[in-house]
Amino acid sequence: MVLLEEPIKEVQTLRNYINGEWVEPESDEFKDVVNPATMKVIAKVPISNAEDVRKAVEAAQESFPGWRRTTPLARARYFFRLKEHLEENFEEISRVGVMEHGKTIDESRGETRRGIENAEVAMGIPSLMMGYNLEDIARGIDEYVIRQPLGVFACIAPFNFPFMVPLWFMPCAVATGNTYIIKPSPWTPLSQTKLFELIDEVGFPPGVINMVHGDVEVVNALLKHPDVRGVSFVGSTRVGREIIYKEAASQGKRVQAQCGAKNFIVVMPDAVVDRTVASLMSSFYGNTGQRCLSGANLVIVGEDESFYHSFVKKVAETASNIRIGYGLDESIQMGPLQAVVRKKRVLRYIEKGLEEGAKLTLDGREFKLVGGYPKNCFLGPSIFEDVTTDMVIAREEIFGPVMSVIRAKDLGQAIEMINGSSYGNQAAIFTSSGRAYRQFQYEVQCGNIGINIGIAAPMAFFPFSGMKDSFFGDLHGQGRDAINFFTERKVVIVRWF
Amino acid sequence: MLNTASLIISFYSRLEDQIAGFYEDLARNERYSDGRGTFLAFAKENKKHKEMVQRTYREVITDAIETGFSFSRLDERDYQVNTSLIEGPSFSDALKMAIDIEDKSFRFCANVSESSKALLADISQAFAWVANRKAKRKDILESLFNEKK
Numbered sequence: 171m172v173l174l175e176e177p178i179k180e181v182q183t184l185r186n187y188i189n190g191e192w193v194e195p196e197s198d199e200f201k202d203v204v205n206p207a208t209m210k211v212i213a214k215v216p217i218s219n220a221e222d223v224r225k226a227v228e229a230a231q232e233s234f235p236g237w238r239r240t241t242p243l244a245r246a247r248y249f250f251r252l253k254e255h256l257e258e259n260f261e262e263i264s265r266v267g268v269m270e271h272g273k274t275i276d277e278s279r280g281e282t283r284r285g286i287e288n289a290e291v292a293m294g295i296p297s298l299m300m301g302y303n304l305e306d307i308a309r310g311i312d313e314y315v316i317r318q319p320l321g322v323f324a325c326i327a328p329f330n331f332p333f334m335v336p337l338w339f340m341p342c343a344v345a346t347g348n349t350y351i352i353k354p355s356p357w358t359p360l361s362q363t364k365l366f367e368l369i370d371e372v373g374f375p376p377g378v379i380n381m382v383h384g385d386v387e388v389v390n391a392l393l394k395h396p397d398v399r400g401v402s403f404v405g406s407t408r409v410g411r412e413i414i415y416k417e418a419a420s421q422g423k424r425v426q427a428q429c430g431a432k433n434f435i436v437v438m439p440d441a442v443v444d445r446t447v448a449s450l451m452s453s454f455y456g457n458t459g460q461r462c463l464s465g466a467n468l469v470i471v472g473e474d475e476s477f478y479h480s481f482v483k484k485v486a487e488t489a490s491n492i493r494i495g496y497g498l499d500e501s502i503q504m505g506p507l508q509a510v511v512r513k514k515r516v517l518r519y520i521e522k523g524l525e526e527g528a529k530l531t532l533d534g535r536e537f538k539l540v541g542g543y544p545k546n547c548f549l550g551p552s553i554f555e556d557v558t559t560d561m562v563i564a565r566e567e568i569f570g571p572v573m574s575v576i577r578a579k580d581l582g583q584a585i586e587m588i589n590g591s592s593y594g595n596q597a598a599i600f601t602s603s604g605r606a607y608r609q610f611q612y613e614v615q616c617g618n619i620g621i622n623i624g625i626a627a628p629m630a631f632f633p634f635s636g637m638k639d640s641f642f643g644d645l646h647g648q649g650r651d652a653i654n655f656f657t658e659r660k661v662v663i664v665r666w667f
Numbered sequence: 668m669l670n671t672a673s674l675i676i677s678f679y680s681r682l683e684d685q686i687a688g689f690y691e692d693l694a695r696n697e698r699y700s701d702g703r704g705t706f707l708a709f710a711k712e713n714k715k716h717k718e719m720v721q722r723t724y725r726e727v728i729t730d731a732i733e734t735g736f737s738f739s740r741l742d743e744r745d746y747q748v749n750t751s752l753i754e755g756p757s758f759s760d761a762l763k764m765a766i767d768i769e770d771k772s773f774r775f776c777a778n779v780s781e782s783s784k785a786l787l788a789d790i791s792q793a794f795a796w797v798a799n800r801k802a803k804r805k806d807i808l809e810s811l812f813n814e815k816k
Contacts, residue, residue: 624733
């Protein structure tokens, strides 16, 4: 076993980045950042307070008029430079991601690439931000729409994609002329810190992009501050709906809250089995099941007993051979959960599944760990059979490597199950039938649909959709939605005498 | 066992470095001067291939595809190449070594391409392209070998 070199050699004490400078927080409270594979402390992150937020908002607000007047072309060029820096630091960022989160190096590089792609989209802002016009709406009178930035926006980021998620929002917000504040997850603040080192090197004007580390107090201060014009959030449904959406909306802020999920993956009897199984491994166990697009419920359609049993057997065999260990070992296919508390949560759901009478075909509590690492955060892949949609394990988001296998007599029943869920983030179907595909994409009430794709993660130039309890707001992150979210459309009607 | 995209790319990169070094050593040695032009061109091409494959991997990788599960496990022992010139082989023997190296690296690239075809199509395509070039290089070396017989 050879490990890729760890980029973090010693415990770092992190600082906030406000008004173009690294600054000590007002608070003297710090939280340990732990590598979940080794359980070693790799950083101390400040738990900032409302005063830190006030300073960041003030800096962002002050820089807004000047940044807004910077031409879109010039703003875009900052992102060209940032992209160059990101490419040069691609591997280091990816390895930091492994260390702070636990994901595998392939997964982390994939996350880094997705983040960079959002910066690339922002480079096209001179075109993307254009308005539109119509002459002669009445004789001699023209009308047009211009897009204008609003002011200070903020991102409240999750732990599971700590590098990528803030980049779903920030480049578009800043390139359209707004100023920005990122609050990274206190569990995984290091890849964002690396991003801000690069932002600093690029030389964005002071106050345009700021970072405040912290937790609940920072969130509340951002939500309540009158100069924050909008908030982008990715996290749980409970927080997204009850806190972020309600609080921000009640203050008249724009809000996009991308929340939890319980994703159904449907396998038809005509699916291409080998390719489907490989894709399911990535869908259910990739990122150790900690993503809002992860497969959670595997619905196998049809009453053919032999297909069902041979398919589940193949899935279980493949899952049981997944190599589990530290993601900087390139042979590892699944890393640890991000923290002990997250493993405990998954274990509770496994217990719950057993209580509810589901059959634990593959028990992730027993697994082989590659390397002599502490098992604190590690867990193997689990598979439950005999699951029904009324069970807690089929309804609630587990956020871990657990697959619940459900049977449906036909595609219609499978779609009913999906549409009966309170969530609507993603659904996927594996089939060779065009008819089944069309029925699926037409009828399923989910924002992101995969056809023979286990993780239907939209690219940077498409919106990351989501419905029902998976999204609160109206304009999603990424794509044209993001341009609309971060700009005010002003209508001008012109007549010259 | 090579079971992930990262491991495959790392192994492949080392293989190309090793082969490029082999051809550069051949090109430096007067004993093999008849093949110098070919060897230098091959070494340059090895570096270009490595760059192209690495670039493909880095530019198409996303968290959403099956990088960890796309390869039927390839055994790296099947693709180890001997590039040692310590024993000072004759020109013909050096060409035989080179042919064997090209053959093994061709098989590696072709197998990676085949096993990743379904899920990592861009990487599969890149390896297919390199495999194709390696097959042609083997033909060139065999022609050179036959001329020297």
